[in-house]
Structures are given as C-alpha cells and as structure tokens.
Amino acid sequence: MAAQRKTSRYVVPIAVAGIAAATIGLVPALAASGDPDLPEITAQQLIEKIAASDTQTLSGTFKISTDLGLPAFDGLLGGLAGGGSGEGSADPSAQLTKLVSGTHTLKIAADGPERQKLTLLDGKEQYSLVHNGDEVWAYDSASNQVFHEKGAEEAGRAPEKELPASPKALADEVLKAAGDTTSITVGGTANVAGRDAYRLVIAPKQQGSTVEAVTIAVDAATGTPLKFTLDSTSGGKPVVDAGFTKVDFARPAASEFDFTVPKGAEVTEGDQLEKDHAGKAPEDLEKALGDFGLGGAGQNGPEVVGEGWTAIATFDTGEAAPKTEDAPKEARGFLDALGDEVSGKFGSGTVFKTKIVNALMTDDGKVYVGAVTPQALVDAANAAK
Structure with missing residues (x-):
C-alpha cells in the first residue's frame, strides 16, 4: 500500500x-x-x-x-x-x-x-x-x-x-x-x-x-x-x-x-x-492544522449531507475554532483574504471561499465543506441545530 x-x-x-x-x-x-x-x-x-x-x-x-x-x-x-x-x-x-x-x-x-x-x-x-x-x-x-x-x-x-x-x-x-x-x-x-x-x-x-x-x-x-x-x-x-x-x-x-x-x-x-522525510512533513502539517483548530478532523470522520453536486461534508474538530491570527504565519494573510464572518441559528463562524470549494468553520469547531455556495453551508449548519 x-x-x-x-x-x-x-x-x-x-x-x-x-x-x-x-x-x-x-x-x-x-x-x-x-x-x-x-x-x-x-x-x-x-x-x-x-x-x-x-x-x-x-x-x-x-x-x-x-x-x-x-x-x-x-x-x-x-x-x-x-x-x-x-x-x-x-x-x-x-x-x-x-x-x-x-x-x-x-x-x-x-x-x-x-x-x-x-x-x-x-x-x-x-x-x-x-x-x-x-x-x-x-x-x-x-x-x-x-x-x-x-x-x-x-x-x-x-x-x-x-x-x-x-x-x-x-x-x-x-x-x-x-x-x-x-x-x-x-x-x-x-x-x-x-x-x-x-x-x-x-x-x-x-x-x-x-x-x-x-x-x-x-x-x-x-x-x-x-x-x-x-x-x-x-x-x-x-x-x-x-x-x-x-x-x-x-x-x-x-x-x-x-x-x-x-x-x-x-x-x-x-x-x-x-x-529522510519519513513522518516529518505530515507531522509538521498536522501540527500546523492543529494550531488552527483542524487537528481533530480525523478523529470524528466526516459525514455527508445532501447528494450530487450539492453534497456537503461535515465534521467536528472537537474544540473551539481559533481566530485567523492564531493560524501559522505562513497561512495568516492567505486566510485573511479568504474569510468572511457569517452568523445564523448555528451561532457564528467564518466562511473561507474559492470559486469552487467553500468551507464554513463555526466558532464552536464544526466544519462544513462542499462545492456549494456560502449560503448553502450556512443553511446546512442551521439545519444541524
């Protein structure tokens, strides 16, 4: 393998x-x-x-x-x-x-x-x-x-x-x-x-x-x-x-x-x-993601909401999401340029946007990801409440 x-x-x-x-x-x-x-x-x-x-x-x-x-x-x-x-x-x-x-x-x-x-x-x-x-x-x-x-x-x-x-x-x-x-x-x-x-x-x-x-x-x-x-x-x-x-x-x-x-x-x-790099790069990447609140993603495997083109993967990191300023310095400016604050019945969080894949990270550590609009992510988070 x-x-x-x-x-x-x-x-x-x-x-x-x-x-x-x-x-x-x-x-x-x-x-x-x-x-x-x-x-x-x-x-x-x-x-x-x-x-x-x-x-x-x-x-x-x-x-x-x-x-x-x-x-x-x-x-x-x-x-x-x-x-x-x-x-x-x-x-x-x-x-x-x-x-x-x-x-x-x-x-x-x-x-x-x-x-x-x-x-x-x-x-x-x-x-x-x-x-x-x-x-x-x-x-x-x-x-x-x-x-x-x-x-x-x-x-x-x-x-x-x-x-x-x-x-x-x-x-x-x-x-x-x-x-x-x-x-x-x-x-x-x-x-x-x-x-x-x-x-x-x-x-x-x-x-x-x-x-x-x-x-x-x-x-x-x-x-x-x-x-x-x-x-x-x-x-x-x-x-x-x-x-x-x-x-x-x-x-x-x-x-x-x-x-x-x-x-x-x-x-x-x-x-x-x-x-030379056995375990090194993955460990460093895992630490970087962990510093930004994503380290627990693998512990609670993603669930899929919806089907077809509007399917959304969701998982719980198990901890409150940090602010962008807590991210690794290499990613800080990148994340600032992507993130928009949103709120709803689920509480509040940040949507990170691209032209295709968008991700919502709520302040209580839940993540919703899909090739869907930011509003679809907010709707999925609201529906989960």
Whole structure:
C-alpha cells in the first residue's frame, strides 16, 4: 500500500473522467458558426466513443490554467508542510503542485503504459519527469537536481478492476447509475489543437452548486479527450482550462524517454528521500492544522449531507475554532483574504471561499465543506441545530 501511494505521486491526469449521479441528455450536436461541421451524435454515443478510445501513443503541447479565485499562495503548501521538498528539489510531489495555480505549458509524450514524459516549461527553466519501464527520473534545471526511483512500475501495479465488456455496456452502466442531479449533453463542436472535436457538457441541475459546467472536448476521430474546462457560477475565467494546443498521435521516438544525468547534477534516490522525510512533513502539517483548530478532523470522520453536486461534508474538530491570527504565519494573510464572518441559528463562524470549494468553520469547531455556495453551508449548519 505504501509503495502504491508513493508511486501515485507521479501520475499527472491529462483528462478528467468522473461522471456520477448523472442524467444523459440525448441532444444531438449542432455545429455553431465557425466550428467544424460533424455528423450528429448523442451524449450516449459520445460516451461510448470515449470508452472505445484506445489511444496509446501521442505527443504534443499541453496548456493548463487554474484560477481558483485565491490570492497568490506560491510556497504556502511548502511553508505549512515544512521539511518537505520545496524549491530547489526535483521531487515530483513538490514540483507538480505548481500546476494548481497560474498558467503553465507542458510538453507531453506517451508510448503505452510503460513510457511517458512530461516537461514543465517555466521561462528559461525546465522540469522534466520521465517514466521508462521500471524507472522514474526527474530533473529540475533551476537547481540542477535529479530525482531517481527504481522499481516504480512494480510498485504502482494495482489489482485489475473488472470493467464492462464493451463501450456500449459502459455507457449503459452510466445510464443505469444516472440520477436527476445532472444534465449531460453534446454542446456543439470545436477545433482543438487542429483536431475536430465534440463538446460533452456536464452540468448540475441542482441549485446551490458553485459548478456552472464541465466541458470535455473529445476528438471526433479517436475519442481521446483533448481539453477539459471547469466553469464556476461566479463567472469570469474558467476555474480550470486544460488542453492540448498541439497533438500528434504517432508513436514518439524511443530516444524521447532516455535520460542522462546532466553534468554536475546532484542525484537523490527515492528510497533515501522517503527515509529522510519519513513522518516529518505530515507531522509538521498536522501540527500546523492543529494550531488552527483542524487537528481533530480525523478523529470524528466526516459525514455527508445532501447528494450530487450539492453534497456537503461535515465534521467536528472537537474544540473551539481559533481566530485567523492564531493560524501559522505562513497561512495568516492567505486566510485573511479568504474569510468572511457569517452568523445564523448555528451561532457564528467564518466562511473561507474559492470559486469552487467553500468551507464554513463555526466558532464552536464544526466544519462544513462542499462545492456549494456560502449560503448553502450556512443553511446546512442551521439545519444541524
């Protein structure tokens, strides 16, 4: 289990596939002006096309922009987790956290499940992550640091999960599990990275969700997801806008996945990194959260109120919530920028807001979290009284 968890740090999702409690809208695609004129297709047929896709090889340029409506928090996670790998490290678990904010350009190559390469371009500097067979290499040009782990393929092997026998069977399973909280339709067509694509639009029917819609651009020829967009009800820029700007489905050259340690670079082995930081970063993070009244969260496991897009997780920290000034200094300004004081039948508390996920911490230590509006959190707290 520990080995699987360690290796899972290197998995970088290119497309997000997670559709639950959904209603499939059988609305055919209608091409808008300027978009490719493709044959009509229903949402069920498009889901079948995605399920039938067997893309094993590709290369290209991928751009991801993330706007959570948060103040800048570069270094915040590293500051809270003190002792973990941060700037000047090639450890993937530290470097890939950069993708949760701002705009980034990546070069991507894949040749089946055994060989992948990702290069994060950051001005003149680059960060490269290479998986080749049973080895993982990572290189940070800014610090001339190398991370290496052997046996990654074996460590990441997980038991196979039985899946429906055909794309249609998989689509039928989605239909069977469908509820009345979500609408899934085909919202026209698009051109992504020079490829004709259909737009699969997933949107909540419920009131109170902060999610406006999730849109996945699906390659019309291969069924491969090319772009993912998550929009918030607050409007403005998408919360996540991630997709290929260039893509080629030909097999990359084998040499693309070779790695040679640059001259003078310092190499850190994965096993040694685990030993050096065993228990340290989690303990420091737990202390930081405990200082802000969240240390008891794990003692009283969360309960879920509601369903679908408006589900709210709630738990009791077991102690009165401190004020923002009691938070770790690394987080103080960050929390000040997020928090709004609220009150109701539950008493009083603070709502910490992003464009998608909001959290209410009451003064008596109860926490309500969900991809819902602040008012929905207040209503849930009032209902609990």
